[in-house]
Amino acid sequence: MIAYLEGKLVEKNPTQLILEVNGVGYCVNIPISTYDRLGEPGSKVKIITYQHVREDCLQLFGFYTPEEKWLFELLISVNGIGPKTGLGILSFISVEDFHRAIMEEHIDFLTNIPGIGRKTAQRLVVELKEKFGKLDLKKELKVDSKSQTEALIEQEAILALCSLGYSRYEAKKAIDKGKEGIKEKLTVEELIKKALRQVDRKQ
Known part of the structure; x- marks a missing residue:
């Protein structure tokens, strides 16, 4: 079992x-959340891996954080959820927001994920839900007290x-920056405007 790979990012x-690790090139399937955090080709990268054998x-699946791998393994343990769908979920939603949606049984929120009916x-x-409930995920995943409505608004702004x-990484970073110091709840439109101002300042 390959636990992680560390080497030069070729492509x-x-x-x-x-x-490329010690002269061997490994092809690794990844979610967009991992892609967004990678450096440029030629840089040194460490990827946490899951080896899927049929x-x-x-196949090798790679993740930037242990939390992403942990959720991926839980997802593919669900009947009808394969590796492709698991990566799709991780590409669309953060581990924390997915945990929150499951614990609050927010079915409508989950159906926003492509491929999830x-x-x-x-x-x-x-x-x-039962598996999540048995673990201290609030501490492990640093789940905050953000309401499901706020999480949904944030996801809609990210999609926009x-x-x-x-x-997705750039969008999330701009939104987090745009919300700094603001206590009142924002609409999707307000959140997008504030995030775009943050992006404009960097250009």
């Missing part, structure tokens, strides 16, 4: 990377910024 795209193939969302809640060409 990257939103779904895969090639990492009769007809062997209502029945699949219900299955995720049924199979994962992504549609403008920004990466």
